[in-house]
Amino acid sequence: xxxxxIIKRCKELGCCDACCIRYxxxxxxxxxxxxxQFVLKICADPAGKPQTTETDIxxxxxxxxxxxxxxxxxxxxxxxxxxxxxxxxxTSNDLLKADNSSGIDDSSSEPLPKRxxxxxxxxxxxGILQEENWPQCWNMxxxxxxxxxxxxxxxxxxxxxxxxxxxxxxxxxxxxxDACAAYDDASLTPLKEAxxxxxxxxxxxxxxxxxxxxxxxxxxxxxxxxYPDDMQELEVLKALSPGLxxxxxxxGRRFGVEFTRRSVEQALAGATLEALRSRAQLHEAPPVxxxxxxxxxxxxxxxxxxxxxxxxxxxxxPQTPWLVNGVRMMHSSVQEIICQxxxxxxxxxxxxxxxxxxxxxxxxxxxxxxxxxxxRPFAIEITDPTRQPSEAELSELCEQISASGxxxxxxxxxxxxxxxxxxKKGEETKCKTYELLCIKLSPSVDDELTTNGSASxxxxxxxxAVTARDIARxxxxxxxxxxxxxxxxxxxxxxxxxxxRRPLLTRARRILELSASPVPGHPALLVVRVRTEAGTYxxxxxxxxxxxxxxxxxxALGARADILALDVAAVELDWPRRPAxxxxxxx
Amino acid sequence: MEEISILDSIPDLNNFKTFTDRYFxxxxxxxxxxxxxxxxxIMFHSNRIALLSLxxxxxxxxxxxxxxxxxxxxKVDRLKNSVRGKSKRGGQxxxxxxxxxxxxxEDGSGFEIPCCMKGTLVEVNEELVNQPKLLKExxxxxxxxxxxxxxxxxxxxxxxELLTHEEYLKVLDSCEIKD
Numbered sequence: 001x002x003x004x005x006i007i008k009r010c011k012e013l014g015c016c017d018a019c020c021i022r023y024x025x026x027x028x029x030x031x032x033x034x035x036x037q038f039v040l041k042i043c044a045d046p047a048g049k050p051q052t053t054e055t056d057i058x059x060x061x062x063x064x065x066x067x068x069x070x071x072x073x074x075x076x077x078x079x080x081x082x083x084x085x086x087x088x089x090x091t092s093n094d095l096l097k098a099d100n101s102s103g104i105d106d107s108s109s110e111p112l113p114k115r116x117x118x119x120x121x122x123x124x125x126x127g128i129l130q131e132e133n134w135p136q137c138w139n140m141x142x143x144x145x146x147x148x149x150x151x152x153x154x155x156x157x158x159x160x161x162x163x164x165x166x167x168x169x170x171x172x173x174x175x176x177x178d179a180c181a182a183y184d185d186a187s188l189t190p191l192k193e194a195x196x197x198x199x200x201x202x203x204x205x206x207x208x209x210x211x212x213x214x215x216x217x218x219x220x221x222x223x224x225x226x227y228p229d230d231m232q233e234l235e236v237l238k239a240l241s242p243g244l245x246x247x248x249x250x251x252g253r254r255f256g257v258e259f260t261r262r263s264v265e266q267a268l269a270g271a272t273l274e275a276l277r278s279r280a281q282l283h284e285a286p287p288v289x290x291x292x293x294x295x296x297x298x299x300x301x302x303x304x305x306x307x308x309x310x311x312x313x314x315x316x317x318p319q320t321p322w323l324v325n326g327v328r329m330m331h332s333s334v335q336e337i338i339c340q341x342x343x344x345x346x347x348x349x350x351x352x353x354x355x356x357x358x359x360x361x362x363x364x365x366x367x368x369x370x371x372x373x374x375x376r377p378f379a380i381e382i383t384d385p386t387r388q389p390s391e392a393e394l395s396e397l398c399e400q401i402s403a404s405g406x407x408x409x410x411x412x413x414x415x416x417x418x419x420x421x422x423x424k425k426g427e428e429t430k431c432k433t434y435e436l437l438c439i440k441l442s443p444s445v446d447d448e449l450t451t452n453g454s455a456s457x458x459x460x461x462x463x464x465a466v467t468a469r470d471i472a473r474x475x476x477x478x479x480x481x482x483x484x485x486x487x488x489x490x491x492x493x494x495x496x497x498x499x500x501r502r503p504l505l506t507r508a509r510r511i512l513e514l515s516a517s518p519v520p521g522h523p524a525l526l527v528v529r530v531r532t533e534a535g536t537y538x539x540x541x542x543x544x545x546x547x548x549x550x551x552x553x554x555x556a557l558g559a560r561a562d563i564l565a566l567d568v569a570a571v572e573l574d575w576p577r578r579p580a581x582x583x584x585x586x587x
Numbered sequence: 588m589e590e591i592s593i594l595d596s597i598p599d600l601n602n603f604k605t606f607t608d609r610y611f612x613x614x615x616x617x618x619x620x621x622x623x624x625x626x627x628x629i630m631f632h633s634n635r636i637a638l639l640s641l642x643x644x645x646x647x648x649x650x651x652x653x654x655x656x657x658x659x660x661x662k663v664d665r666l667k668n669s670v671r672g673k674s675k676r677g678g679q680x681x682x683x684x685x686x687x688x689x690x691x692x693e694d695g696s697g698f699e700i701p702c703c704m705k706g707t708l709v710e711v712n713e714e715l716v717n718q719p720k721l722l723k724e725x726x727x728x729x730x731x732x733x734x735x736x737x738x739x740x741x742x743x744x745x746x747x748e749l750l751t752h753e754e755y756l757k758v759l760d761s762c763e764i765k766d
Binding site: 545 | 593596605635734736
């Protein structure tokens with residue numbers, strides 16, 4: 001069956017021009033951009049040979065359909081295209097015009113697409129590929145894009161089509177096969193593809209943005225097109241494959257709806273025309289009662305990620321909102337202080353901000369722990385952003401965040417999704433340096449008892465002072481072999497403070513560096529600096545947590561000790577690393 | 588807020604509290620099972636985890652005799668307790684009457700320590716087997732006896748049933764007067 005015959009049969013069955021091309025299995029976008037002309041051209045060719053010899057067909061576009069079942073013909077056509085002198089093309093164009101004037105709907109040259117005549121709506125795409133139905137869709141898209149104020153110059157479009165199109169496509173494919181055994185009923189070009197090439201290309205002009213693939217363009221426009229009889233038309237499938245739908249019904253709640261694209265495809269898989277006729281009483285595509293209409297347009301922009309490092313200067317500020325039974329324990333949090341100005345920049349209300357701004361970080365510190373030095377890497381995910389902030393806006397954001405006085409952010413920069421993975425990985429692998437203010441609570445092993453003889457048990461009691469020997473002892477302390485990268489190997493049980501929500505385990509952690517210094521004017525105090533591997537519970541090491549972390553600071557000091565304050569001095573993760581990529585640099 | 592030194596970053600250096608006083612609230616039960624000064628202390632973390640200890644008024648502290656801590660109670664070896672996962676599955680189930688361990692003096696006498704609350708045994712302080720003196724020297728710190736996890740409801744109920752530190756001190760005062 002040549003292309004002309006296929007088109008003729010499609011027309012008889014009530015297909016639109018674009019669907020005719022779909023049934024040919026053509027996957028050349030240009031063919032769909034002006035479907036009517038393309039169809040006329042094929043029909044005008046007396047041999048009914050394919051006329052994919054449009055000047056704008058690039059070799060790579062033609063290469064694609066060679067996997068296709070009409071591939072042999074296609075390849076031939078492309079060779080023809082390469083060789084075709086321009087004069088020949090003109091001739092064919094002239095032919096086209098001539099044919100066009102006579103009109104395809106005219107009874108003169110073509111058989112009447114009688115079934116379509118009734119409503120003028122295509123029996124397989126339900127009007128989705130018919131130009132006359134497009135302006136309404138364009139306007140809806142335009143309206144939505146204007147409402148959401150996206151600045152993105154590119155977009156991708158997606159179609160949510162009525163499921164009944166699957167059934168309709170299947171019937172027509174089987175009818176074509178029935179008319180000609182050589183027809184490959186699997187050759188149909190998907191509706192979505194044809195729609196993108198035809199509708200999408202035109203939409204791009206209307207919304208003044210470049211159409212790109214969904215893999216590239218961050219802005220996705222989804223059109224939900226519905227057909228009023230969608231579900232009713234599919235009812236016949238229950239008769240076609242009762243087993244499948246009974247099983248789905250039996251599984252009940254798990255499926256929710258009976259007819260999904262998947263269930264319909266399953267029901268139709270392997271179905272023959274005979275089966276459709278005898279079991280489903282379906283002889284042809286059902287008459288079209290109304291064209292499918294665009295009921296809603298959804299626009300979403302791929303998330304934007306901003307990376308930075310925060311310095312936390314407060315000992316009364318949790319990293320994220322701290323809620324106990326839904327009641328917040330602290331008036332603010334690092335997350336809220338950072339997100340607030342970003343929400344303002346994107347004009348997000350309180351609730352919107354909660355849903356659309358997501359805070360992530362490389363680990364966290366306790367509410368009473370400061371995070372100093374270069375701070376801790378963090379990122380903010382902005383869902384459905386309207387645009388990328390400018391350099392000036394980013395530094396303005398930093399200033400606004402820092403104005404809180406409790407949190408400082410020095411540099412905010414757009415980062416990629418890959419960078420985020422690095423941020424999260426860093427949480428598990430990076431080393432950190434801490435500064436601890438500690439107190440000696442009992443005389444050291446080599447301390448001489450004070451004259452009153454009381455080995456004071458009291459905190460920072462008169463008799464307890466950090467000596468030069470103590471400092472030297474801490475600085476020399478190790479429980480690992482000389483030359484080992486770690487100074488101290490710890491065995492830490494899950495701290496009691498998190499034991500209610502984490503399993504009880506004993507973890508081995510390493511302190512890589514350890515040093516102490518006295519605190520002038522405070523004889524019982526000492527400042528300890530440690531560099532530890534990720535996941536070390538530093539507070540627990542300092543006080544020993546009732547002996548649940550071993551060894552403890554007291555073992556290095558040779559006296560009982562506790563911690564008064566903890567600061568994170570450095571988080572060893574070079575992140576965000578790269579300079580800001582230019583906005584939409586893919587263009 | 589400027590970045591200030593760690594020494595100046597905390598409000599009060601003189602108000603030092605021990606680890607257990609910082610994070611736990613202490614509750615007491617006196618004369619358990621009608622035994623005079625069989626006084627137990629349970630320390631509740633704000634996350635409902637409970638530490639079982641002897642109250643300072645326990646008769647144990649007035650006895651000057653070498654002792655051992657024995658975690659084998661009847662057929663149950665508390666040292667073999669193990670918990671899996673976040674929900675601490677597999678832990679020995681405890682009722683208020685459950686005995687956690689026995690203190691055995693050299694003279695052959697001894698006493699049992701009940702847990703005084705319902706819950707799951709998470710951990711016993713194995714170190715008391717090696718260093719029994721911790722029980723006497725640091726009863727509210729490294730000398731704790733066991734860690735118990737119970738539901739929020741039970742831990743809240745137990746917390747409100749038992750004596751607070753102030754109530755406990757009053758009870759002790761009145762006992763002294765009676766004595």
